[in-house]
Amino acid sequence: MTHLKGGRWANLWVSAGLFLLAGMSMMAQEQGRGDAQGAGEFAINCANCHGSDGQGAKAPSLTAPNIVALSNAELIRVVHDGVSGGMPSFAQLGDANIVSVVRYLRTLQGQGDMVGPAAATGDVAAGRALYFGKAQCSSCHMIQGKGGFIASDLTAYGRSHAANAIAKAIVTPDNPVAPDARVVEVRTKTGKKLTGVVRNEDNFDMVLQTEDGRFHFLAQSDLIDVHRTDHSLMPQDYGRRLTPAELNNIASFLIVAGQTTPAEPLPPGRRHGGGR
Ligand code: HEC
Numbered sequence: 158m159t160h161l162k163g164g165r166w167a168n169l170w171v172s173a174g175l176f177l178l179a180g181m182s183m184m185a186q187e188q189g190r191g192d193a194q195g196a197g198e199f200a201i202n203c204a205n206c207h208g209s210d211g212q213g214a215k216a217p218s219l220t221a222p223n224i225v226a227l228s229n230a231e232l233i234r235v236v237h238d239g240v241s242g243g244m245p246s247f248a249q250l251g252d253a254n255i256v257s258v259v260r261y262l263r264t265l266q267g268q269g270d271m272v273g274p275a276a277a278t279g280d281v282a283a284g285r286a287l288y289f290g291k292a293q294c295s296s297c298h299m300i301q302g303k304g305g306f307i308a309s310d311l312t313a314y315g316r317s318h319a320a321n322a323i324a325k326a327i328v329t330p331d332n333p334v335a336p337d338a339r340v341v342e343v344r345t346k347t348g349k350k351l352t353g354v355v356r357n358e359d360n361f362d363m364v365l366q367t368e369d370g371r372f373h374f375l376a377q378s379d380l381i382d383v384h385r386t387d388h389s390l391m392p393q394d395y396g397r398r399l400t401p402a403e404l405n406n407i408a409s410f411l412i413v414a415g416q417t418t419p420a421e422p423l424p425p426g427r428r429h430g431g432g433r
C-alpha cells in the first residue's frame with residue numbers, strides 16, 4: 158500500500174505529534190484492560206472487511222509487515238479518519254474504543270504488548286550507527302544478518318521488549334547471567350590460558366568458544382584450572398560509555414529492526430534474542 162507514502166500522509170502529519178502523545182497516554186491507560194473489549198469491537202466493525210483474524214478478506218490483510226510497521230498513533234489515525242480507498246472512518250466509536258481495537262489488532266499481529274514503532278522515541282539511524290560503530294554491539298551480536306556470532310542474534314529482540322527494558326539489559330547485563338552464557342577461564346597443562354564460553358562439555362572433553370569466534374576442543378584431563386565466572390562477555394560499562402540518549406537511540410534501532418524484519422525460523426541451537 159505504497160500509495161500512503163507521500164501526499165496523502167502530509168495532512169496527517171499536521172497533528173501527528175500531538176496525536177502520538179495522546180495515543181501513547183491512551184495506550185498507557187489501556188494497559189490494565191483486557192482484550193475482550195477490542196476483540197468485540199473488531200468483530201463488529203472490522204472483521205466483515207478484514208477477516209475475523211485480520212488476515213484479509215474484502216479488504217487487505219492487517220498483519221502484513223507494512224501495517225505492522227505503522228506506529229500505534231498511525232493506526233489510531235487510520236481507524237479514526239479512514240482511508241480513501243474504501244476504509245471508512247470509525248470516529249463515531251470514540252477514542253477509547255478505537256484504542257481498544259488497535260490494541261486488539263496488535264495482538265492479531267503478534268505484537269501482544271503493544272510495543273510498536275511508536276515506542277521507539279529515539280533516533281533510529283543514530284542507534285544503528287552506534288550499534289555498528291562506537292558501541293560495537295555488532296562485534297558480538299548479529300542483527301538482520303550482520304554482526305558477530307558469539308552472543309545471541311538481536312534481530313527479534315525489539316519485537317518483545319520496550320525501550321526502557323532494552324536500555325536496562327544493556328547497562329545491567331547478566332541480571333541474572335544465563336548458565337550457558339557464563340564466561341569460563343581455563344588453563345591447560347601446557348600453560349595455555351583461554352577465556353570463552355563453553356559450547357559443549359562432558360566428563361572427557363570441553364568445547365570452548367573464544368571471543369574471536371574460534372572453537373577450541375580441549376580434553377578435561379589437560380585442564381589444570383577451570384574458573385566459571387558469574388558474568389557473560391557482555392561489557393559491564395555501557396552505563397558509563399553511553400549517554401541515556403544514546404541508549405535510547407540503540408533501543409529504538411532494535412525496536413524498529415524487530416518490527417520491520419519478518420519473523421523467520423532460527424537455525425536449530427541458536428537462541429532467540431527475545432527468548433528468555
Ligand atoms: C467496509 C470495509 C472496511 C471496514 C469495515 C474496515 N476496513 Fe480497514 N480497510 C478497508 C480497505 C478497503 C482498506 C484499504 C484502503 C486502501 O489501501 O486504500 C483498509 C485499510 C485498513 C488499514 C491499513 C491502512 C493503510 O495503511 O493502508 C488498517 C490499519 C485498517 N484498514 C484497519 C481497520 C480496522 C481496525 C477496522 C475496524 C475498526 C477496519 N479497518 C474496518 C476496508 C475496511
Ligand code: HEC
Pocket residue numbers: 288292293294295296297298307308309311314323326327330335338389390391392395407429430431432433
Ligand atoms: C563482547 C561481546 C558483547 C558486546 C560487545 C555486546 N554484547 Fe550484548 N551480550 C553479550 C553476551 C555474551 C550476552 C548474554 C548471552 C546472549 O544473549 O548471548 C549478551 C546479552 C545481551 C542482551 C540480552 C539478550 C537476551 O536474550 O536476554 C542484550 C539486549 C544485549 N546483549 C544487547 C547488546 C547491545 C545493544 C550491545 C551494544 C551496546 C551489546 N549487547 C554489546 C555479548 C556482548
